[in-house]
Amino acid sequence: MADSDNSSGEKGGLNRRTFLKSAGFVVAGGTLGAGLTTIAPEAVAAAAAAETAPTTITNFRCPICAKDFATYGQLKSHFTAAHPGYVLPVTTKLKVNGKDYEVLIEPHWTLQRTLQFKLGLTGAKQMCDRGVCGSCTVIIDGRPVLSCTTLAVECEGKSIETVEGIAADPKWNPLIKSYCKWDAMQCGYCTPGFVVSAKALLSKNPNPTENDCKQALAGNICCCGTYPRHPTAIMEAAQIMKGGA
Amino acid sequence: MKAFNHENAKTLAEAKTALAGGKATIIAGGTDLIGTLKDNILPDKMYPATLINIKTVNPGLDYIKEEAGMLKIGATTRLADIAAHPAINQKYTALAQAALRVATPHVRDMGTIGGNIAQLHRCWYFRKPENRFECLRKGGKTCFAMMGDNRYHSIFGNVNMCIAVHPSDIAPALLALNATIVTNARKINAENFWDVKVASNTVLAPGEIITEIQVPAPPAGAKSAFLKFAIRKSIDFPIVNCAVMVGGGAPRIALNAVAPKPYRATKAEAAIAGKPINEANAEAAGAAAVEDAKPLAATKYKVQIAKTLVKRALLATV
Numbered sequence: 001m002a003d004s005d006n007s008s009g010e011k012g013g014l015n016r017r018t019f020l021k022s023a024g025f026v027v028a029g030g031t032l033g034a035g036l037t038t039i040a041p042e043a044v045a046a047a048a049a050a051e052t053a054p055t056t057i058t059n060f061r062c063p064i065c066a067k068d069f070a071t072y073g074q075l076k077s078h079f080t081a082a083h084p085g086y087v088l089p090v091t092t093k094l095k096v097n098g099k100d101y102e103v104l105i106e107p108h109w110t111l112q113r114t115l116q117f118k119l120g121l122t123g124a125k126q127m128c129d130r131g132v133c134g135s136c137t138v139i140i141d142g143r144p145v146l147s148c149t150t151l152a153v154e155c156e157g158k159s160i161e162t163v164e165g166i167a168a169d170p171k172w173n174p175l176i177k178s179y180c181k182w183d184a185m186q187c188g189y190c191t192p193g194f195v196v197s198a199k200a201l202l203s204k205n206p207n208p209t210e211n212d213c214k215q216a217l218a219g220n221i222c223c224c225g226t227y228p229r230h231p232t233a234i235m236e237a238a239q240i241m242k243g244g245a
Numbered sequence: 246m247k248a249f250n251h252e253n254a255k256t257l258a259e260a261k262t263a264l265a266g267g268k269a270t271i272i273a274g275g276t277d278l279i280g281t282l283k284d285n286i287l288p289d290k291m292y293p294a295t296l297i298n299i300k301t302v303n304p305g306l307d308y309i310k311e312e313a314g315m316l317k318i319g320a321t322t323r324l325a326d327i328a329a330h331p332a333i334n335q336k337y338t339a340l341a342q343a344a345l346r347v348a349t350p351h352v353r354d355m356g357t358i359g360g361n362i363a364q365l366h367r368c369w370y371f372r373k374p375e376n377r378f379e380c381l382r383k384g385g386k387t388c389f390a391m392m393g394d395n396r397y398h399s400i401f402g403n404v405n406m407c408i409a410v411h412p413s414d415i416a417p418a419l420l421a422l423n424a425t426i427v428t429n430a431r432k433i434n435a436e437n438f439w440d441v442k443v444a445s446n447t448v449l450a451p452g453e454i455i456t457e458i459q460v461p462a463p464p465a466g467a468k469s470a471f472l473k474f475a476i477r478k479s480i481d482f483p484i485v486n487c488a489v490m491v492g493g494g495a496p497r498i499a500l501n502a503v504a505p506k507p508y509r510a511t512k513a514e515a516a517i518a519g520k521p522i523n524e525a526n527a528e529a530a531g532a533a534a535v536e537d538a539k540p541l542a543a544t545k546y547k548v549q550i551a552k553t554l555v556k557r558a559l560l561a562t563v
């Protein structure tokens with residue numbers, strides 16, 4: 001069977017501009033320092049990338065021959081006739097950051113892949129791609145999980161939160177600001193995963209100790225070694241969100 | 246990853262029927278399976294054409310309950326829930342401690358107890374991406390670890406010529422707590438549950454699905470503990486791990502990652518039976534645990550770790 005991992009969806013994958021936009025919120029934090037207020041618009045812009053993703057499928061594209069169809073039924077009959085032996089794409093409804101989407105994917109697509117190539121949400125990063133490093137962390141039904149090891153078809157009916165949703169939510173602004181203030185990042189590639197894990201921790205435990213933070217981030221790997229800054233940033237964010245400090 | 250079909254099973258019977266179709270595999274948490282498929286470890290003929298999701302069966306298998314002096318855990322219960330459960334922490338301590346030491350918080354929020362005990366071993370020849378080594382466990386004729394680098398392998402010899410160790414943290418806890426594994430066909434005592442077969446670490450027959458783990462309440466006065474030695478504190482698989490239950494009955498001591506199957510250290514149990522747990526007795530039990538060890542040249546260090554871990558686990562119950 002063909003490995004169709006490289007086929008992009010009807011959104012045509014990501015262009016360079018959207019990529020830079022979503023990467024921007026991390027870079028901005030690293031370089032601007034004092035100009036913290038400029039981060040929020042960048043984060044909102046990153047979340048806005050998903051706004052352009054269609055909530056329903058209007059175009060059913062065959063992943064093998066790239067022919068377009070108007071309905072799933074037409075694609076299905078084309079598929080059975082033209083590509084016997086291949087796995088039929090499926091439609092899945094995903095609720096990401098509170099918004100409902102319908103996507104046409106193949107059953108072996110991971111959630112990370114679907115978020116990136118169908119919805120343009122690049123916050124959940126593909127790094128190890130084996131469920132080891134935590135860079136692809138998203139929150140599903142309140143649990144921080146690895147989107148590279150989760151099949152997108154199994155997420156139907158579940159509530160998915162990504163770093164874009166957290167960054168665009170004013171409630172979680174102190175967490176983002178605190179991360180920038182303490183510069184808990186260097187290259188920034190792993191940072192979205194850390195932020196999502198931190199948010200999952202703070203949702204469950206609004207007053208974490210340093211040890212709680214270390215435990216919650218034990219599944220996130222940072223090759224730059226920024227580890228000591230994360231508990232500081234999270235604990236300060238927790239104080240600010242409680243109205244203190 | 247190569248393409249596969251995906252089906253949500255509504256009942257266990259439906260899942261069983263789907264499995265009987267041939268090239269189908271159960272998916273629960275997926276943390277072991279998806280990695281295996283991404284790395285394309287197994288020969289093409291073993292690559293599943295369909296994954297059967299059992300998280301969707303009704304009635305669901307995601308539960309923890311105490312009934313009739315017995316702890317019942319559904320097969321798709323996440324490890325994080327087990328580690329955080331107050332009653333398990335209090336009465337079945339070793340199980341909660343073991344669940345807390347599995348991989349990372351993220352993996353514990355995805356991985357299930359059924360998947361943990363049925364996971365495949367981590368031998369690097371077996372796990373080499375793109376099926377580079379067609380070893381015994383893939384239907385081949387050679388154990389590459391026997392002649393190659395086997396520093397993380399068995400210290401208690403081979404089973405069916407394979408020297409890869411069983412990597413589960415939950416397994417020794419279940420063995421020490423005398424658990425029973427319930428499938429859709431039968432009940433299997435933890436002691437008879439693991440096996441060394443082609444692409445399988447369990448005695449489960451094709452079409453057999455783990456549905457529940459039953460742990461009898463420890464006798465009054467019994468205490469249990471679990472310890473793990475790994476190179477990294479987080480994410481890492483064990484070099485050796487050990488679970489013990491002592492007091493209120495015959496002691497039970499189990500080690501894992503030391504043999505192809507989770508290993509019950511019966512000699513250590515005999516050495517500590519009826520004796521108070523103190524430094525000297527625990528040390529003697531540790532020495533007894535590794536009496537039968539037949540380490541390879543590169544695994545001699547694991548004997549020392551196993552010995553000390555038994556001692557420390559016993560002392561941890563005091």
